Amino acid sequence: SLILKSSSQYPLPQGVKLSYGTAGFRADASILESTVFRVGILAALRSLKTQSLTGLMITASHNKVTDNGVKIADPSGGMLTQEWEPFADAIANSPTPQHFVQLIDEFVKKENIRFDGVRSAKILLGRDTRPSGESLLEAAKQGVYSIVGATGIDMGILTTPQLHWMVRARNKDMKATELDYFEQLSSSFRFLVDLTPNQIKMSKTDDKLIVDGANGVGGEKLEVLKKMLNSMDIEIRNSGKEGGVLNEGVGADYVQKEKVVPQGFHLKDVGIRCASLDGDADRLVYFSVQSNNTSKIDLVDGDKILSLFALFIKEQLSILKMEGDDHVDENYEARLGVVQTAYANGASTDYLRQLGLEVVFTPTGVKYLHEKAAEYDIGIYFEANGHGTILFSESFLTWLNARNNELSSKSKGSEQQKAVLRLLAVSNLINQAVGDALSGLLLVEAILQYKGWSIYNWSELYHDLPSRQLKVKVVDRTAVVTANAETVVVRPPLIQEAINVEVAKYPQGRSFIRPSGTEEVIRVYAEASIQEAADSLANSVAKLAD
Ligand code: 16G
Ligand code: ZN
Secondary structure, eight states, X not given: OHHHHHHHTSOOOTTOOOOOTTTSEEEEXXXXXXXXXXXXXXXXXXXXXXXXXXXXXEOOTTSOTTEEEEXXXXXXXXXXXGGGHHHHHHHHTOOSHHHHHHHHHHHHHHTTOXXXXXXOEEEEEEEOSOTTHHHHHHHHHHHHHTSTTEEEEEEEEOOHHHHHHHHHHHHTTOOOSHHHHHHHHHHHHHHHHHTOGGGOOOOHHHHEEEEEOTTSHHHHHHHHHHHTSOSOEEEEEOOSTTXXXXXXXXXXXXXXXXXXXXTTOOGGGTTSEEEEEOTTSOOEEEEEEOSSOTTBEEEEOHHHHHHHHHHHHHHXXXXXXXXXOOOGGGOOOOOEEEEEOTTSOHHHHHHHHHTTOEEEEOOSSHHHHHHHHTTSSEEEEEOTTSOEEXXXXXXXXXXXXXXXXXXXXXXXXXXXXXXXXXXXXXXXXSOSSSOOHHHHHXXXXXXXXXXXXXXXXXXXXXXXXXXXXXXXXXXXXXXXXEETTTTEXXXXXXXXXXXXXXXXXXXXXXXXXXXXXXXXXXXXXXXXXXXXXXXXXXXXXXXXXX
């Protein structure tokens, strides 16, 4: 068969064992060709099965430039359905072309996937700026084209969220080119900013934003977007054009984990609002340079972005509720939910709960948070590392649109109508397929303008508890099994009791361990009332994990 023939050209390197993990396959780029080829086939099968367009993205996000990776976007624009992950693992590790073809045959029968010539598969292919991306994209195409009737559309260099957005838009029969993406983001941003009450004038320094592009794809895309925003003062550094290395001493992952300034930022930036994207622009954090110690930053992480979004949405919902009208169907009790992981700073969870919000927890990994957030009318999720977005239910959007029409005739320009329009603008601005640093950044900027806030006002929403993250190299990370959204270790036995004993020694202490989904390590997280205590708690828990 065609698959047999072409897969012989992509032999699996010796000793490779890959797992789809939390975010697709990742490894040193030099060993990934066969994997990407196979994932090309998988994306085509997924498209045939769902009779919809799927996506394939080649990226290793915040990892080093010599790494690469591949993941699939499902027809919804979200991550590949978890039901297909075991099959993804099986084919990526299949030792011979014959075995590989047999696996596919069995799976196609089991899933009842039909190749009748009438149905065809379509896959959007994208990659980040990694040099290995070009040849890996070629391997992905070969995979796609080894399925009869399948077409791969090469979209070139994109951010991960752009690719997800395009898949979602296409399957909804909406305009879905890259220009459409930029137009939707910029027009909904301008619309939202126009709804700012009494146009609070910000001081000159509060106007300016400096963005660290991680020397990746985000910087160059933001350059394009920026031209469509006319009024915004954005300076982009580490765009990749200045010769810096992708993710090396730059980017959201570095800034959030190390809590130091990225390369290219200096003392003269004190007082200016700064933001950092990761290598494929699906993560966003903000920071400001400390005036007393120029290598240190005040970090405004994903938890605080989440808090800003939640506060804003809650405010708009309460404006809606202030109506004096007594039409029954005008009162839609929108269910607002907030989703975090165990990495969320305890102070953020306290803050959100004190706002009266429902806060729930899932294990690490966007697929879990996203799935949970989709259960609400408005579901906001964020990981502390800066990946997150806001999801709106179809029924709530329908209600908002109807409400807008009604208010247009009854009380045009009222506060209620403005709140409705703001929520609609947010639903167009925020990327509902997946977390997106560019759309998230524009929403942060619009809300800061709305509130007339500097980054310091925002940062003061609450004070982070000091925390520490460590990793412990292990031979087999699967030995550690957790429960309750990774907050409790259930295997090996007795470790959890020992962690509890350590935690009890520190005021406001909290700590957990979990196997990484992307590296052969156990991760340790600890927080406590002072930094020394968080460090010491992390160290003693790390010893237990060893
Ligand atoms: C991946 C996940 C991210 C998670 C991280 C944890 C996606 C798109 N990305 O980057 O959400 O925070 O893995 O890594 O799901 P770890 O399991 O190695 O700690
Ligand atoms: Zn990323």
